Amino acid sequence: MIENMKAIAYTKNAPVSEPTSQEDVTLPLPQIGARDLLVEVKAVSVNPADAKMRANVDPEGASKVLGYDAAGIVHAVGGEVTLFNVGDKVYYAGDVTRQGTNSEFHAVDERIVGTMPTSLDFAQAAALPLxxxxxxxxxxxxxxxxxxxxxxxxxxxxxxxxxxxxxxxxxxxxxxxxxxxxxxxxxxxxxxxxxxxxxxxxxxxxxxxxxxxxxxxxxxxxxxxxxxxxxxxxxxxxxxxxxxxxxxxxxxxxxxxxxxxxxxxxxEFMFTRSMFQTPDMIEQHHLLDRVAALVDAGTVRTTLTTTLAPISAENLRAAHALVESGRTLGKVVVAAEPSVAS
The missing domain is CATH 3.40.50.720 (NAD(P)-binding Rossmann-like Domain)
Structure with missing residues (x-):
């Protein structure tokens, strides 16, 4: 039985050039709620939201995990989950009130998760949710x-x-x-x-x-x-x-x-629905599924332009630096493996 997992976190605010801005740590496996999925994370992307959080949210010595995009495989489900099963490939953007996706496993409410486009690999899919x-x-x-x-x-x-x-x-x-x-x-x-x-x-x-x-x-x-x-x-x-x-x-x-x-x-703040548990929170599940259908139909394409691997503090610091430069095209993704198969 898995009890701990690898994660990348920070414990105090620091510029991206500092090693302490993102560090490799070991954390307990997340506990899942009734409507949660436990996802084995295969790829994450970095958004300006990650850099803003790192700069403005002081974890006061606790391990704060960033990451607001992920693609991966459902490892376990809560007792009231109806939308997904163990083994499903999913993609989603997470919830700023919980720990982020930069970890081996991640807990997320099924209502803000979509089925991953079948035509994309994990890195390509992780570029899309947020x-x-x-x-x-x-x-x-x-x-x-x-x-x-x-x-x-x-x-x-x-x-x-x-x-x-x-x-x-x-x-x-x-x-x-x-x-x-x-x-x-x-x-x-x-x-x-x-x-x-x-x-x-x-x-x-x-x-x-x-x-x-x-x-x-x-x-x-x-x-x-x-x-x-x-x-x-x-x-x-x-x-x-x-x-x-x-x-x-x-x-x-x-x-x-x-x-x-x-x-x-x-x-527009895409975390509003999950932060306030709005009655229409499941709309994010529906729209992610519609985006996946558009991708699989060839109408919409992934915006991935840069992939770093594996998921580590070193690569996440590098990804943050690219995003903070303000000169990136599309999205920067950090994947578990150099070539992530769908």
């Missing part, structure tokens, strides 16, 4: 897009993990919506156009100028991953009654600027 959920909830729950929707959507930070999924899901499920992505470097522009974006613009000070060149009438939707200092430009380029979905943490926000055009600001 960004897919964020993109899906932003597009379809906050914006309210659907198959008959029209208009123009501006994706700020199109080449990142979330932007890469917003572009693909919008084009797949709201094909009448024109998608413009901000991407400044040549490789970023190539990446977003390859995902289906209809055009590109530059970030920052050039945003208003570039958007009004490609969309003189303005845009209807802005999906923002970097809102700091951009509200004035957003108001100028949005048409009346436009909508903004933001996932970042701007230091200040004067929402009165939205009033004259009757604009609306929406926050």
């Amino acid at each position: 960004t897919s959920i964020t993109a899906w909830e932003g597009l379809f729950d906050r914006f309210g897009l659907h198959a008959e929707s029209t208009g123009t959507l501006l994706m700020i930070g199109g080449a990142g993990g979330v932007g890469s999924m917003v572009i693909q899901l919008a084009k797949a499920l709201a094909p009448g919506v024109r998608v413009i992505a901000s991407a400044t470097r040549p490789e970023s522009r190539e990446w977003v156009l390859g995902l289906g974006a209809d055009g590109t613009v530059r970030h920052g000070e050039h945003l208003r100028e570039d958007v009004l060149k490609v969309a003189p009438e303005g845009v209807n939707y802005i999906f923002s991953t970097n809102s700091e200092g951009q509200l004035t430009a957003y108001v100028e380029i949005l048409q009346p009654f436009g909508k903004i979905v933001a996932i970042d943490d701007p230091t200040e926000m004067d929402v009165l600027a939205l009033k004259t055009k009757s604009l609306s600001w929406h926050w």
Whole structure:
């Protein structure tokens, strides 16, 4: 019987360059609740959320495990589990109120878990959950897009993990919506156009100028991953009654600027459902299954661009450094094995 497991954790805040920012540790095997799965983790990905957590959450000497994406195999199930069986391959983004996925085994509520796409290996699948959920909830729950929707959507930070999924899901499920992505470097522009974006613009000070060149009438939707200092430009380029979905943490926000055009600001935080155990928490299970079906149909592709192996403190520190550079395309994954078979 397994009692302990390997994990990667930190016990105090430290920059990614410090060995203590992520350390190899041994922890007790997680105890599972009635609706939990115990998953044998085969691959994890690193998101900006991991770096934010490491920088801002002080575990005060306890071992804090990060990781908010995983793909793996169900090892055990709780007594009230109905969606999965032992041996199933799954992918999911976890819950910030519990320990993360950077460990040999991980406990997770079945209602936020999806069946892994059959056409992907574990590393390819681990790149998808957090960004897919964020993109899906932003597009379809906050914006309210659907198959008959029209208009123009501006994706700020199109080449990142979330932007890469917003572009693909919008084009797949709201094909009448024109998608413009901000991407400044040549490789970023190539990446977003390859995902289906209809055009590109530059970030920052050039945003208003570039958007009004490609969309003189303005845009209807802005999906923002970097809102700091951009509200004035957003108001100028949005048409009346436009909508903004933001996932970042701007230091200040004067929402009165939205009033004259009757604009609306929406926050998207994909952990809300699991944090508050909302009645519709199982929607994340359903949407992950729909994303898997789109992947297996060839409509959506994995956004994996970099794989490190094995899952170790050294490789997770390296992955965090890549993500914190702000220059990665798609997603960085750390896998249990150099070549992870599906």
